Amino acid sequence: MAQSTNPSNPAGSGSENQWATAVLSAGHYPLTTSNEEFLEGWTRNENTKAAWNPLATTQDEPGATPFNTFYGSGGSGPYHVYNYPDETTGEQATAATLAGYPDISAALASGNASQANQQGELAGDLTTWSGGSYSVADAYNQSYVSPALGGANNPSPDQGAAQPLGIAGFLPIPNSWAQALTLGNLPNLSSLEKTIIAYGLVVLGLIFVVIGIAVTFHGSGQTKLTLAQPGGSPSSSPSAGARSGAVRRDAEAAEVAAA
Numbered sequence: 001m002a003q004s005t006n007p008s009n010p011a012g013s014g015s016e017n018q019w020a021t022a023v024l025s026a027g028h029y030p031l032t033t034s035n036e037e038f039l040e041g042w043t044r045n046e047n048t049k050a051a052w053n054p055l056a057t058t059q060d061e062p063g064a065t066p067f068n069t070f071y072g073s074g075g076s077g078p079y080h081v082y083n084y085p086d087e088t089t090g091e092q093a094t095a096a097t098l099a100g101y102p103d104i105s106a107a108l109a110s111g112n113a114s115q116a117n118q119q120g121e122l123a124g125d126l127t128t129w130s131g132g133s134y135s136v137a138d139a140y141n142q143s144y145v146s147p148a149l150g151g152a153n154n155p156s157p158d159q160g161a162a163q164p165l166g167i168a169g170f171l172p173i174p175n176s177w178a179q180a181l182t183l184g185n186l187p188n189l190s191s192l193e194k195t196i197i198a199y200g201l202v203v204l205g206l207i208f209v210v211i212g213i214a215v216t217f218h219g220s221g222q223t224k225l226t227l228a229q230p231g232g233s234p235s236s237s238p239s240a241g242a243r244s245g246a247v248r249r250d251a252e253a254a255e256v257a258a259a
Helices: 018-026 033-048 086-098 100-109 113-118 125-128 147-153 177-180 192-228 237-259
Strands: 065-070 079-083
Touching: 018 033, 018 086, 033 100, 033 113, 086 147, 100 113, 100 125, 113 237
Parallel strands: none
Antiparallel strands: 065 079
């Protein structure tokens, strides 16, 4: 690996400076103190644990595994910040990603990236990179070392497997369920939020089914009660019964009179 030109932060195994000089070398950028301090300060903004990926790039590489999953504006994606299998793969992936950001790449090529950052010249690229979270990279801090440089010792919170539901704690939540319910393309929602919505829709559907069954049984019971009543035929009525009773009383009165 290339040696640092920054005497205040000498290169060391797994150090920020060693990573920064290796990224600059992979991208064919000058190994200047300004460039190194810009990259090292920038890692504080991300502060990620994605293995060998201090700037949280989404560049896929052989052997890389998803560290997390997210969606862009308008529901684009999914995208992944990756864990890289080794330090070299991560450095090359970072350099390849930087090449796609013209202002950052030009500043690194000039050797004065830190000054360009401080003057706000990289705000557009940094805003795009961060999804609007920041527009200026943090200043260089010699004591900071990105947790991403721990490599394989850093666990990934999202390998695409089922995640536990925070409310219930024991229900498996395959991400594909949310996708199957067309929730996967909703922007600005976490996997947990999408899953909660998915379960809510399922519960709502079950409620409607139960209501439908209850209404059906209630209607069936009312029909049975109507048919079971005496004189419940359509032709019978209280007025008809009263008329037949009056005829019987008239006949009885006539028989008494004749006797």
